[in-house]
Amino acid sequence: MYQDLKGKVAVITGGSKGIGQAIALRLAKEDMNLVFNYNSDAKGAERAVEKIRNNGGNAVAVHADVSEEADVKKLLDTAVTNFGQLDLWINNAGMENQVPTHKMSLADWKKVLNVNLTGTFLGSKSALNYFLDHKVKGNIINMSSVHEQIPWPTFAHYAASKGGSKLFTETIALEYAKRGIRVNAIAPGAINTPINAKKFKDPKQLKDTTDLIPMNRIGKPSEVAAAAAWLASSESSYVTGETIFIDGGMTLYPSFEEGKG
Ligand code: NAD
Secondary structure: OOOOHOEEEEEEOOOHHHHHHHHHHHHHHOEEEEEEOOOOOOHHHHHHHHHHOOOOEEEEEEEEOOOOOHHHHHHHHHHHHHOOOOEEEEEEOOOOOOOHHHHOHHHHHHHHHHHHHHHHHHHHHHHHHEEEEOOOEEEEEEOOOOHHHHOOOHHHHHHHHHHHHHHHHHHHHHHHHOOOOEEEEEEEEOOOOOOHHHHHOOHHHHHHHHHHOOOOOOOOHHHHHHHHHHHOHHHHHHOOOOOOEEOOOOOOOOOHHHHHO
16 A cells, blocks of 8 residues: 555546556555546446445546547546546556558558547646646656557557657656656556457467567556556655556567577
8 A cells, every 4th residue: 555645636547447447446445536537338437436436445437538638628627526636647548450551541540649649648738737737746657568669560550659658758757857747657568458358368369479478478457557556656756757667578578588599
């Protein structure tokens, strides 16, 4: 438990499932008040709110598309109306789809960039304005990916969005450090969430993935959530502009294992 998180207020985008939901459950255990959006699954979001309330936490779910500025403002307004303040904003919502780059439609490209990168910009902008207006030494966490570093053929729009997110995180961390606002990123490797459900059900695809991971297993959403809780807390008070990789060693060039190369 991080005592300083008790009673604080967080917005978590994409908090109704996967990594976002694991973060919501973890922050609820830290006695935080939470607002998260859902994109299409209203019932799933209500179930997530109930789970949090059953764990003693407090949460409100709102329909919002992170690529729409008015929807993002609605998330902030919901936090302030229900809980009176904002302390933490987590840009977690994201999407991917596989398509060779020469066949990628402009619509495909725009969709992924709009959700993953523009959504991160809009969420950060909204949080920064609140923090500056209210002189809050707030905290922003952006959900990146190992693909901010590892190229990923047939997912060029996804890799471009996460590479963009890396420099966006570093830039605003520098821009607002003097105001006491911290901005960091988390880069998960392969985590067991709905985004990967189909892939990990197929034994061959599962093995292809675990072969890329020195620790030889898929990560759990709770392992990503643990990093988010630490970054949110004052235990990480001297950390800004960093990306924490939660990837079982995936970014350690496993092809060089045992002295190969
Ligand atoms: P997921 O598909 O389980 O959840 C994605 C969430 O984003 C959902 O709640 C969805 O509703 C929300 N979302 C999608 N489009 C949205 C939109 N336009 N507006 C609002 N919300 C929207 O995926 P996940 O695995 O939990 O991924 C969460 C984040 O972690 C993403 O940014 C993803 O890129 C990143 N990530 C995941 C993995 C992994 O292996 N699971 C690895 C690296 C990075």
